[in-house]
Amino acid sequence: MTRWWAPAAWIAGGWQRDVVLEADASGHWSHVAAGVPAPHDAERLAGPVLPGLVDAHSHAFQRAFAGLAESRSSDSDDFWSWRGRMYKVANAVTPEALRAIAAHLYVELLRGGYTQVCEFHYLQHQADGTPYDDPLALSMALADAAADAGIGLTLLPVLYERAGFGAPTLRPDQRRFHAGADDVWRRSQDFAARVAAAGRAALVPLNAGLAIHSVRAAAADSIARLRTLAHEFDGPIHVHVSEQRAELRDCVAATGQTPVAWLASQGWLDARWQLVHATHVDAGEIAATAASGAGVVICPGTEGNLGDGFTDLPAWLAAGVDLAIGSDSNVTRSWREELRWMEYGQRLRLERRNVCAQPARSQPDTAASLFERARAGGGRAAGHARWGLEVGARADLLVIDPDDASLLGLPPSRWLDALVFSSPGRPWRDVMVAGRWALRQHHHAHVERISAGFARAMAQLWGEG
Numbered sequence: 001m002t003r004w005w006a007p008a009a010w011i012a013g014g015w016q017r018d019v020v021l022e023a024d025a026s027g028h029w030s031h032v033a034a035g036v037p038a039p040h041d042a043e044r045l046a047g048p049v050l051p052g053l054v055d056a057h058s059h060a061f062q063r064a065f066a067g068l069a070e071s072r073s074s075d076s077d078d079f080w081s082w083r084g085r086m087y088k089v090a091n092a093v094t095p096e097a098l099r100a101i102a103a104h105l106y107v108e109l110l111r112g113g114y115t116q117v118c119e120f121h122y123l124q125h126q127a128d129g130t131p132y133d134d135p136l137a138l139s140m141a142l143a144d145a146a147a148d149a150g151i152g153l154t155l156l157p158v159l160y161e162r163a164g165f166g167a168p169t170l171r172p173d174q175r176r177f178h179a180g181a182d183d184v185w186r187r188s189q190d191f192a193a194r195v196a197a198a199g200r201a202a203l204v205p206l207n208a209g210l211a212i213h214s215v216r217a218a219a220a221d222s223i224a225r226l227r228t229l230a231h232e233f234d235g236p237i238h239v240h241v242s243e244q245r246a247e248l249r250d251c252v253a254a255t256g257q258t259p260v261a262w263l264a265s266q267g268w269l270d271a272r273w274q275l276v277h278a279t280h281v282d283a284g285e286i287a288a289t290a291a292s293g294a295g296v297v298i299c300p301g302t303e304g305n306l307g308d309g310f311t312d313l314p315a316w317l318a319a320g321v322d323l324a325i326g327s328d329s330n331v332t333r334s335w336r337e338e339l340r341w342m343e344y345g346q347r348l349r350l351e352r353r354n355v356c357a358q359p360a361r362s363q364p365d366t367a368a369s370l371f372e373r374a375r376a377g378g379g380r381a382a383g384h385a386r387w388g389l390e391v392g393a394r395a396d397l398l399v400i401d402p403d404d405a406s407l408l409g410l411p412p413s414r415w416l417d418a419l420v421f422s423s424p425g426r427p428w429r430d431v432m433v434a435g436r437w438a439l440r441q442h443h444h445a446h447v448e449r450i451s452a453g454f455a456r457a458m459a460q461l462w463g464e465g
């Protein structure tokens, strides 16, 4: 069946009724129309339909760490002590374990309403830094996991070559992350070529972009080299920026500028770039980002977990910068929770309500304002010019369970508000990726096997006790 009919669907930023949707053989929408009675040859969907969202920033292996870093044994605990413990996981993960952990995560992300995930992928070598016989061993583990789960994947190999400003190289516990500009470019190209040749991209949508770990972890010459290699590349380029104040201090000491200001002053930012976190930025950096066309990826669950701080979300919204959301360390795996915390962080910070609503832009509803930014910004972060229920976009959708407890008794016009601000609920009855069902009636076809594989990988990492 490549034709569906829904009683309502989220099109062009709002609900429309009686919607027919058709997908072509490539898994993209070829026809979307509202106000149409159900055609006899269309499958009737069980409830209203939303576009799936993109999880624009994930480190899949960190899923194995969720819930295991929530105690403190000394006077202080911060991002850097968390990172030291996280590296123990990073250095213990094998390709087999990564595949098992990622497959479980990706089923969870589908259940959380995501249909595409961008993997900011810096695990490259064996733990001692020795290359694998296949340089793409860990990348293909992620591709296999995505295919098993049925989620789209954007692989972002990461430029990562030094422990900090002025450090000549990586620390011993970072050796498996090493990749220079030429390595990253080659891996991105090789990954795209290999998945195309193997027909894998026909099973589940796979593409590749580029990433730079951070301004502190890559020398200016290397970033410049990657830009030169990517001169004609039109995919996304992601970079961690300004997540931690120590990173800002180090960047100012080394360059005289904070990370976003420094990137902008090099003239490097353009519409391909995605600034991940961008937590501690000033008005000039927000204006420079807006002028460049770059987007920002905010990861509210992880930023809260790590105590990063609050970004100036109203200023980003007012500047019209594309905003995507990411699950990052994967302590949360639902966009409903990410959008809720995106808004709640600002309410707590500013002691106001409905901070992210934009009545001046004809968007008085907070959930709709955030959802629309995350939809469009997420699509771009994954390298897709179109994203949503529109002709030419990938045929992804979420069918809302009309019997979900969190929605009972509400008028349909308030459903998106309730999905974000009334929890818990289990609202995604069916999930489609590229014209194929990944979840049907809340069920994933391979969930038992994938869960068992994850449990085995966790037992090997952490021991049975």
Ligand SMILES: [Zn+2]
Pocket: 057, 059, 120, 240, 276, 328
């Ligand atoms: Zn990250």
